[in-house]
Amino acid sequence: xxxxxxxxxxxxxxxxxxxxxxxxxxxxxxxxxxxxxxxxxxxxxxxxxxxxxxxxxxxxxxxxxxxxxxxxxxxxxxxxxxxxxxxxxxxxxxxxxxxxxxxxxxxxxxxxxxxxxxxxxxxxxxxxxxxxxxxxxxxxxxxxxxxxxxxxxxxxxxxxxxxxxxxxxxxxxxxxxxxxxxxxxxxxxxxxxxxxxxxxxxxxxxxxxxxxxxxxx
Amino acid sequence: xxxxxxxxxxxxxxxxxxxxxxxxxxxxxxxxxxxxxxxxxxxxxxxxxxxxxxxxxxxxxxxxxxxxxxxxxxxxxxxxxxxxxxxxxxxxxxxxxxxxxxxxxxxxxxxxxxxxxxxxxxxxxxxxxxxxxxxxxxxxxxxxxxxxxxxxxxxxxxxxxxxxxxxxxxxxxxxxxxxxxxxxxxxxxxxxxxxxxxxxxxxxxxxxxxxxxxxxxxxxxxxxxxxxxxxxxxxxxxxxxxxxxxxxxxxx
Numbered sequence: 001x002x003x004x005x006x007x008x009x010x011x012x013x014x015x016x017x018x019x020x021x022x023x024x025x026x027x028x029x030x031x032x033x034x035x036x037x038x039x040x041x042x043x044x045x046x047x048x049x050x051x052x053x054x055x056x057x058x059x060x061x062x063x064x065x066x067x068x069x070x071x072x073x074x075x076x077x078x079x080x081x082x083x084x085x086x087x088x089x090x091x092x093x094x095x096x097x098x099x100x101x102x103x104x105x106x107x108x109x110x111x112x113x114x115x116x117x118x119x120x121x122x123x124x125x126x127x128x129x130x131x132x133x134x135x136x137x138x139x140x141x142x143x144x145x146x147x148x149x150x151x152x153x154x155x156x157x158x159x160x161x162x163x164x165x166x167x168x169x170x171x172x173x174x175x176x177x178x179x180x181x182x183x184x185x186x187x188x189x190x191x192x193x194x195x196x197x198x199x200x201x202x203x204x205x206x207x208x209x210x211x212x213x214x215x216x217x
Numbered sequence: 218x219x220x221x222x223x224x225x226x227x228x229x230x231x232x233x234x235x236x237x238x239x240x241x242x243x244x245x246x247x248x249x250x251x252x253x254x255x256x257x258x259x260x261x262x263x264x265x266x267x268x269x270x271x272x273x274x275x276x277x278x279x280x281x282x283x284x285x286x287x288x289x290x291x292x293x294x295x296x297x298x299x300x301x302x303x304x305x306x307x308x309x310x311x312x313x314x315x316x317x318x319x320x321x322x323x324x325x326x327x328x329x330x331x332x333x334x335x336x337x338x339x340x341x342x343x344x345x346x347x348x349x350x351x352x353x354x355x356x357x358x359x360x361x362x363x364x365x366x367x368x369x370x371x372x373x374x375x376x377x378x379x380x381x382x383x384x385x386x387x388x389x390x391x392x393x394x395x396x397x398x399x400x401x402x403x404x405x406x407x408x409x410x411x412x413x414x415x416x417x418x419x420x421x422x423x424x425x426x427x428x429x430x431x432x433x434x435x436x437x438x439x440x441x442x443x444x445x446x447x448x449x450x451x452x453x454x455x456x457x458x459x460x461x462x463x464x465x466x467x468x469x
Contacts, residue, residue, distance in 0.1 A: 003322075003325040003326055006322060006325060007322045007325075010318060010321070010322050011311050011314060011318065011319065011322055054312075055310060055311040055312060055313070055314075056309070056310045056311075057310070057311070059275075059310070060310040060311070062274075062275055063273065063275075063298065063303050064298065064323075064326045065294075065295040065296070065297075065298035065299045065326055065327070066295065066326065067295065214277070216270075216275070216276035216277060217270070217275040217276065
């Protein structure tokens, strides 16, 4: 597995996947739908899959003396690596926004989602959707990337639209409280999202292992 | 499997059947003796690549078995892949990465990687580590794939149309390389539709037509029996006898 991960990072990963990690900085942009940062990170991972397709990565790996299940697991782990690096960066930026920058006038009248633990929960849910829809869809064929990514885009845009405006609904304003007074319930939402992320990623990975094992390459 | 067979054959394919909507591989069986170059011939679309992919475990046959070095492929896939090498004529991997970087990763997977052999083949084939596969000619790409296979001491090379698209000089050089490898005990299964290549180097022939094996024998016996039957004096004439459609009559 260690060698497959090295292969993923040294050969199969597009430089764009690293570049798009910078989208985590969108956390600081006032009046912007900051959840879209997660979408851009996923777009970087998608670029890696595109580049790997062009490089015949699946055939190269299938000919190596490795288990097919490990090939799938390595793709999931390398994708989760980029997602979690972005999540950690966004967590640090969120703490900065909630503490050092909490008095900044640009964040006082923000109609969209504030940087809070609920925002971090939203990021994890978008990453979970990517792992479920895109990675799971890719391993149906091990070469088609367009259709699963298109479905991911549609679902993610709908999710982002709902998540960014949910706090306007009656009784939901706690979701967007940037002051930390509803920190307990916001952290509970983050914990729930973390469980959903782990569960959907694992379910998707196991299904992909079975599909990839049965594929004719 | 007896001890004798384990030593005698590096590859035994038995009763392979693979059904596609518009094509079927039927009861494909043949054996590659140790230290032998086997030509695997047939027209385009006859089933050569499907057979090779089945042999490598890349596609799943509906029926049949594949054994390498006396071991069943399904049960010993990783151990077997340590001992074989594959090169497809038209395929290159990570065409924009430097060969140095590809090799640095590839060798991690092979316990028996031989760095000295790698350096020797790179030098013999005039390959430059700083180049990317995409910068190499078709002939050099095949040589790179051979270098990777031989550097992990592959005992059997499975080559899918390695000479297709090569100029006559590169093809002849490659055939010399195959002969040199055979002299070192490496076995080669070599699919092609360019029969003149096999006239120069093959010890045995397996002939596939429309998904079925027409013959699998030593080169001498196959050409000899075909000559006696009046089918032709060399592989090209024999293949023309079996395959050529009479378009002059059909289109008259």
